[in-house]
Amino acid sequence: MSSESDADTDSDDDLLARVAAGDGGAAFGCLFRRHSTAVYSYCFHRLGSWSAAEDASSVVFLEAWRRRADAVVVSGSLRPWLLGVATNVMRNQRRAARRYDAAVRRLPPPETEPDHSDEIAGRLDDERQMTEVLGGLRSLKRNELEVIMMVAVEGLTYAEASMALGVPVGTVRSRLARARARLAARRPSAVAAAASTGGPAPTARVDRAREVR
């Protein structure tokens, strides 16, 4: 049996195999540590709130555990599949909250709040900025927004997004094309939103080259 430190170097495939073999807690805990930042960031980009994203991340991994038999590793990583699980959790937050109930998602506050004022200020800035971005994307249909987030923001390939969303690659392409057309029609407001948020954050960009990654 692998130790915890071994688990940190095991591949996602190996960890899933250990989960299937009954070594659930430790192996799945390692997958949680490894992918929590990706899931947490994706949830934030969808919800615009770090605290809501933290709760949602917990639910995503609880849901991933429940659906572990369906887990798929793509190019050595469970990340695309986890983002697919996260997408379903976002779609059905009320149901997910019911399944795992509010107590599971809401941890008691830490006994002492460390004073990281820069960190807190940064997170508040993120939330303001993300609220603006999501406002600018409000014209998109939900399935178009999901594709944009997966491909343009989280950097999944078309094939990975296709697997994560459970739709053919052609559907990913067509949803992106529709989203692109819709956003182009609203370009002035998108630019205005960008200008109002400012800052050095990276500009998300999707182009056709990603199709062949």
Place this chain on the structure above:
Amino acid sequence: MSDLDLPPIPPGRSIPADRLAQRQLLLERHIAASVRSAGKPWWRRRWIVVPGAVVVAGSLAAAGWGLLPGGHATDATTVACYSTVSLDGDVDVLGSAEVADPAGACHEIWRRTGTGDPSTIGVCVTSRGSVAVFPSDSACQELGLRPFAGVSEGAARLAAFKEDAVEAVAAAACRSRPVVVALVRQELDSHGLGTWRIDDSGHDQTWAAGRPCASLAFDDEEKTVIVVPMPPR
């Protein structure tokens, strides 16, 4: 085709380390609880296999011989709205409140999400007894599923119990262990589920002293409510 430029997106961050550790512990505790409750002797597992085979045979027969008679959902906790006539397609899963009008609920979600506005809808019962809605009135026949004819009385009671118990515990998650157990017992009794068991053993996970926090998990097969202690502060 031109590139797509989005406004600046805030970069990703990590969950703060102390909370990450708490979340991981909580996750591992739930896993431990679910693994323990899933460990059943072989004679119990066989009961799962046999009805499964019957359902598969029934579905195959239905596919070849036409529409099955209507069936009652034995799982009233969710309504699944499928965007195509396939159990592998895009799906929105709604809560138990929507079981009263699955077609209307799915119509509304499809309209809101831009999935489409189908002229006909099929409401079926899956092999696991839950409600599935498809954008075609021939979906049940095509997929070999029973058309939905309502919710079984037991399923409705169980769904109502889960809603109420979760609501009651979530209202103030940190209470003494006997209080949480008494609360759950009261909900079980008031929903006519007196034969259900409450497992508050914590599965080797220690309860915090004073006002411990807990959440609920449900094992329908074992008719057990598992009270899962949350990590101490």
